Amino acid sequence: MSKGPIIILVEPQLGENIGMAARAMANFGLHELRLVRPRENWLNQKTEAAAAGADFVLHGATLYDSLKEAIADLNFVYATTARERGQGKPVHGPTDAASNLKIRIDEGEKVGVLFGRERTGLENSDIALTDAICTYPIDPGFSSLNLSQAVLIMGYAFRLAGNDATLPFGQKTRWPPAERGAVLNFFDYLDEKLEERGFFRPANKKHRMSMNLRNILLRIGMDEQDLRTLRGMIVRLVEGPRVPYSKQRKREAAEKAARDTSQDDET
Amino acid sequence: MSKGPIIILVEPQLGENIGMAARAMANFGLHELRLVRPRENWLNQKTEAAAAGADFVLHGATLYDSLKEAIADLNFVYATTARERGQGKPVHGPTDAASNLKIRIDEGEKVGVLFGRERTGLENSDIALTDAICTYPIDPGFSSLNLSQAVLIMGYAFRLAGNDATLPFGQKTRWPPAERGAVLNFFDYLDEKLEERGFFRPANKKHRMSMNLRNILLRIGMDEQDLRTLRGMIVRLVEGPRVPYSKQRKREAAEKAARDTSQDDET
Numbered sequence: 001m002s003k004g005p006i007i008i009l010v011e012p013q014l015g016e017n018i019g020m021a022a023r024a025m026a027n028f029g030l031h032e033l034r035l036v037r038p039r040e041n042w043l044n045q046k047t048e049a050a051a052a053g054a055d056f057v058l059h060g061a062t063l064y065d066s067l068k069e070a071i072a073d074l075n076f077v078y079a080t081t082a083r084e085r086g087q088g089k090p091v092h093g094p095t096d097a098a099s100n101l102k103i104r105i106d107e108g109e110k111v112g113v114l115f116g117r118e119r120t121g122l123e124n125s126d127i128a129l130t131d132a133i134c135t136y137p138i139d140p141g142f143s144s145l146n147l148s149q150a151v152l153i154m155g156y157a158f159r160l161a162g163n164d165a166t167l168p169f170g171q172k173t174r175w176p177p178a179e180r181g182a183v184l185n186f187f188d189y190l191d192e193k194l195e196e197r198g199f200f201r202p203a204n205k206k207h208r209m210s211m212n213l214r215n216i217l218l219r220i221g222m223d224e225q226d227l228r229t230l231r232g233m234i235v236r237l238v239e240g241p242r243v244p245y246s247k248q249r250k251r252e253a254a255e256k257a258a259r260d261t262s263q264d265d266e267t
Numbered sequence: 268m269s270k271g272p273i274i275i276l277v278e279p280q281l282g283e284n285i286g287m288a289a290r291a292m293a294n295f296g297l298h299e300l301r302l303v304r305p306r307e308n309w310l311n312q313k314t315e316a317a318a319a320g321a322d323f324v325l326h327g328a329t330l331y332d333s334l335k336e337a338i339a340d341l342n343f344v345y346a347t348t349a350r351e352r353g354q355g356k357p358v359h360g361p362t363d364a365a366s367n368l369k370i371r372i373d374e375g376e377k378v379g380v381l382f383g384r385e386r387t388g389l390e391n392s393d394i395a396l397t398d399a400i401c402t403y404p405i406d407p408g409f410s411s412l413n414l415s416q417a418v419l420i421m422g423y424a425f426r427l428a429g430n431d432a433t434l435p436f437g438q439k440t441r442w443p444p445a446e447r448g449a450v451l452n453f454f455d456y457l458d459e460k461l462e463e464r465g466f467f468r469p470a471n472k473k474h475r476m477s478m479n480l481r482n483i484l485l486r487i488g489m490d491e492q493d494l495r496t497l498r499g500m501i502v503r504l505v506e507g508p509r510v511p512y513s514k515q516r517k518r519e520a521a522e523k524a525a526r527d528t529s530q531d532d533e534t
Contacts, residue, residue, distance in 0.1 A: 024416055026409035052411055095427070137426050142293035144319055149291055149419050156403075156420055160362070165404040169351035171358045198508035199500060213500065216493050220486045223355070229476075229483060233466060237504040241465035258521035 004030040004158050005078075005101045006112040007151055008070050010126055013118050015042045019050025019058060020148030021115075026054035028155030029164060033061040034112070036070045050148075067114070067126055075109035076101075079122050079130040080150055082143045087124070090132040094157035097134040102161045113154055118147050175223040183222060186231050187214055193238050271297040271425055272345075272368045273379040274418055275337050277393055280385050282309045286317025286325060287415030288382075293321035295422030300328040301379070303337045317415075334381075334393055339448025342376040343368075343488075346389050346397040347417055349410045354391065354482045357399040361424035364401040369428040376444055380421055385414050395478040396451065398485055442490035450489060453498050454481055460505050 007025055012018050012035065022033060035042070043058075051058045064070035071077050078097055079089075092100065101111050114130060116122035127133070136153055138145060145153075159165055191210050200206035220226060274292055279285050279302065289300060302309070310325075318325040331337035338344050345364055346356075359367065368378050381397060383389030394400070403420055405412060412420075458477050467473035487493060510518065 020413060020416075023409075023411070023413060027405050027412050027416070029406040029408075052413070054409060094423075136423075138294050139296040141296075142290075142321060144290070145294050146287065146290065146319070149287075149294070149416065152416050152419060153423055156361075156423070159404050164406075165360070167358060167360050167402050167404055168349065168407055168410070169358060169402065171400075172351060172353060172355060174353055174355065194500060194503060196508075197503040197506075199503040201509075209496075212496065216487055216489075216496060219488060220483055221355075222483075226355075226483050229479060233461060233480065234504065236461060236464040236466040237501065239464075241463075242468075254525035255522070258518065258525040 003105060004028075004032075004162075005105070005154070006032045006034060006074065006110070007154070008034045008036065008067075008077075008112050008114045009038070009147070009151075010036045010067055010114055010122060011117045012038050012042065012115075012147060014039075014147075015044050015047030016050045017118060017147040018042055018061075019047040019052075019054075020146075021151040022051045022057040022061070023054040024148050024152035025155055026057050027152070028159040030155050030158065031057055031060070033057050034064060034070050035061055036064045036067050038063070067129060071112055071114075071129060073110060074112045076104050076111045076132075077130040078111075078113045078132055078134040079127040080113060080115050080134045080136075080154070081122055081127065082135060082138060082145065083121070085124055085127050085133070087127055087133075089127070089130070092132060092134050093137055094134060094153055095160070097132070098154070098157035098161035100132075101158060115147060115150055175225040178222045178224050178227040182224075182227060183218070186227060186234075187217070189231070190234055193234065197238075270372060271295075271299075272372070272421070273299040273301060273341065273377070274421070275301045275303065275334075275379050275381045276305070276414070276418075277303045277334055277381055277389060278305065278384045279309065279382075279414060280306050281414075282306075282311050282314030283317040284385060284414040285309055285328075286314040286319075286321075287413075288418040289318045289324040289328070290321040291415050291419035292422055293324050294419070295426040297422050297425065298324055298327070300324050301331060301337050302328055303331045303334050305330070334396060335448075335451050338379055338381075338396065339446065339451065340377060341379045341447045342444035343371050343378045343399075344397040344447060345378075345380045345399055345401040346394040347380060347382050347401045347403075347421070348389055348394065349402060349405060349412065350388070352391055352394055352400070354394055354400075355486065356394070356397070356482065359399060359401050360404055361401060361420055362427070364399075365421070365424035365428035367399075368425060371444075382414060382417055392474070392478055395481045396447070396485075398488060442492040445489045445491050445494040449491075449494060450485075453494060453501075454484070456498070457501055460501065464505075 007030055009018065009021065018038065025033060104111050113134065114122060114126065116126065194200060200209055274297060276285065276288060285305065292298065292300060371378050380401065381389060381393065383393065461467060467476055
């Protein structure tokens with residue numbers, strides 16, 4: 001028992017399209033497929049390949065000799081078409097159609113959506129058997145929609161109309177969010193190092209520049225590990241490579257000498 | 268000039284999928300297609316047949332050797348993926364993503380949406396270059412979505428965002444958003460300096476650490492001024508205080524001597 005609309009393909013010509021339609025149905029949780037007079041040998045290797053594992057839809061498909069038989073047990077049927085047909089039927093976009101289908105299914109109706117032949121679509125006599133038309137907000141300059149793509153849009157719209165529109169996952173932090181005190185301490189450390197390095201020029205803009213930096217970095221929304229990473233990055237940029245302690249002492253002495261030299265210049 | 272998001276296919280393998288993606292784009296008025304390292308001979312008879320006349324999209328497609336180049340002129344980029352990637356990025360469904368893209372385009376930004384390889388999707392290092400993730404409300408029991416179908420859903424969602432009431436305003440930056448190429452160049456500079464300073468330890472973790480840093484910093488959503496500020500901050504931390512040229516020369520000489528001393532120690 002499918003909880004979505006039944007998808008009915010009328011005289012589909014290409015096995016690949018049937019397979020891709022089955023796959024598209026499975027993507028959005030539609031399970032019941034009916035085929036009206038598909039081309040002979042429609043179920044071939046290409047069909048199976050295109051279904052990409054949606055076998056429960058493809059092999060569960062039922063075949064009919066006529067559209068009339070295919071919709072005999074249904075209560076409400078949409079015809080999909082890209083062109084106006086002058087039949088005076090209600091016309092809905094996918095969102096409204098899906099919402100209408102959802103309400104009817106919840107009330108116990110059996111509902112279906114018809115899709116026509118690859119080249120020519122549904123005939124007027126097909127459409128005459130349906131309750132309403134569903135058409136898509138397609139670019140009028142390029143309205144040739146692949147059959148399986150048309151099925152996909154219906155599945156997606158129905159998914160949005162249902163309770164299933166929740167996403168499979170949300171934004172995750174791997175670590176607990178950093179405590180604000182630790183973040184602010186990091187900013188103070190950063191301010192101090194930037195001050196030493198002459199970042200805050202002119203001096204009277206220091207407060208504003210420092211505030212601006214906080215605003216930029218707070219947009220990261222740091223977790224504990226992000227904070228450790230950023231602090232580690234700044235420490236390395238400031239202190240340079242880690243070296244064994246004894247070598248570091250010698251290097252510091254040499255650097256101090258260098259600094260003294262340059263300070264002498266400035267006096 | 269496309270008024271929709273630019274569609275970027277990363278290493279697509281099948282010409283048919285590229286053709287069908289071009290057709291799906293044309294269906295919903297998306298015109299700009301970029302291909303990153305498509306398989307050799309991607310443009311064949313099957314591709315043309317699958318495009319079904321969407322030649323202006325297919326033949327207008329531009330090719331890139333790297334994802335970095337393909338997104339260099341963009342301001343905002345979505346990565347589409349069916350799986351959570353532990354990169355801490357914002358996650359939007361197609362409706363919200365489309366609305367966000369619409370607002371940004373209306374404000375003059377260039378925006379794009381990435382789609383990954385048929386079998387394996389986007390790699391984590393691809394996703395690390397993007398601002399946010401778009402995922403679809405797909406049936407978790409059958410989540411394998413065909414590449415061109417994924418493109419179609421984005422086109423459809425964007426089309427709906429155009430007709431629907433979009434929000435009156437979005438998150439604002441005071442300056443134009445930074446171009447992605449400039450941001451990625453900054454990351455390369457930062458990597459280089461961090462490498463020099465021995466940040467990437469142990470060495471075999473470098474790739475992961477570097478990707479992680481990109482993910483942290485991309486969450487800022489930098490505008491042009493933010494990028495200048497951050498670059499300025501790193502430059503000052505690396506180079507130390509600005510000093511007049513003549514003094515700088517003398518200091519450099521002294522520092523070189525200091526370096527030589529310490530290098531002698533290490534031999």
